[in-house]
Amino acid sequence: MARFEIYVTYKKGIFDPPGATAERALANLGYEEVSSVRIGKFIQIEVADGTPEERVREMCDRLLANPVIEQYRIERTGEA
Amino acid sequence: MRFGVVVFPGSNCEQDVVHALRYLGQEADYVWHGDTDLSAYDAIILPGGFSYGDYIRCGAVARFSPVMAEVVRFAESGRPVAGICNGFQILAEAHLLPGALLRNEGLKFICKTVPLRVEESVCQWMDHEPGTVVRVPVNHNEGNFICDAETLGRLNANGQVVVRYCEPDGSLLPGSAPNGALDNIAGICNERGNVFGLMPHPERVTDPATGGTDGGAFFTGIVKRLEEVGG
Numbered sequence: 001m002a003r004f005e006i007y008v009t010y011k012k013g014i015f016d017p018p019g020a021t022a023e024r025a026l027a028n029l030g031y032e033e034v035s036s037v038r039i040g041k042f043i044q045i046e047v048a049d050g051t052p053e054e055r056v057r058e059m060c061d062r063l064l065a066n067p068v069i070e071q072y073r074i075e076r077t078g079e080a
Numbered sequence: 081m082r083f084g085v086v087v088f089p090g091s092n093c094e095q096d097v098v099h100a101l102r103y104l105g106q107e108a109d110y111v112w113h114g115d116t117d118l119s120a121y122d123a124i125i126l127p128g129g130f131s132y133g134d135y136i137r138c139g140a141v142a143r144f145s146p147v148m149a150e151v152v153r154f155a156e157s158g159r160p161v162a163g164i165c166n167g168f169q170i171l172a173e174a175h176l177l178p179g180a181l182l183r184n185e186g187l188k189f190i191c192k193t194v195p196l197r198v199e200e201s202v203c204q205w206m207d208h209e210p211g212t213v214v215r216v217p218v219n220h221n222e223g224n225f226i227c228d229a230e231t232l233g234r235l236n237a238n239g240q241v242v243v244r245y246c247e248p249d250g251s252l253l254p255g256s257a258p259n260g261a262l263d264n265i266a267g268i269c270n271e272r273g274n275v276f277g278l279m280p281h282p283e284r285v286t287d288p289a290t291g292g293t294d295g296g297a298f299f300t301g302i303v304k305r306l307e308e309v310g311g
Contacts, residue, residue: 014226015185015260017182017184017187017224017260021187066173068172068178068180069182
């Protein structure tokens, strides 16, 4: 089996309320160097050997991410 | 006129919708999400709730339920489809309506009755005079409507914005939307006006026994239109 890791985040310009809250909370804790926090999703997926990344991309476009508001990055992380 | 109210695993407003429609003198039945025959219905409503636990994104899984391929065909043939709350989220995920519903700006689940201004729109479902201010409950965590600037321009230009969150006197302020929705948008329709999605729950203020009657006219417009054409 092959393993892919998928990172889904909001597109630039889409307001991310949990990220903005974490950003304010970090500032309250004194981390003044923080200028932005964006919170997204991490998805680990195991597929049959030889599954092309294109196939995983299709899964993202159809179900795992919403292209209207989200972007994603796929990493092949080896054999499961 | 006969309405089909789709029940997904996790829907929880279907009984309210069926009750409201029957109160309005209409026939209404439940449609299981695994059904694929909608031929018995004149209109379809996707009710509120938490279909599939809101996993992945609200409406993302329900959109692929067997019934949804038929709902898309039903809508594309020009027949009326409405989505309330989670139903709106499902219609957006299915690309029957543009945009998306994000987490509420204040991170709070909002459950309260709010004023809405009925806009002049092409929506076939509505039976209010444009400009009417109604009071309808909202009950959601992800009602923060967003779309790109081009889509927003098109929605406004084509009369596809159906209802907006407003102040009690009907005026619009930048913060009138309790959830941060773009342009105070609470409900939109497609270009033909047959597909309608909104976050507030008009079914909860249709029978006066549940606290109001402002919601009935969100459904009676389509009844009148279909009766006019002999539907």
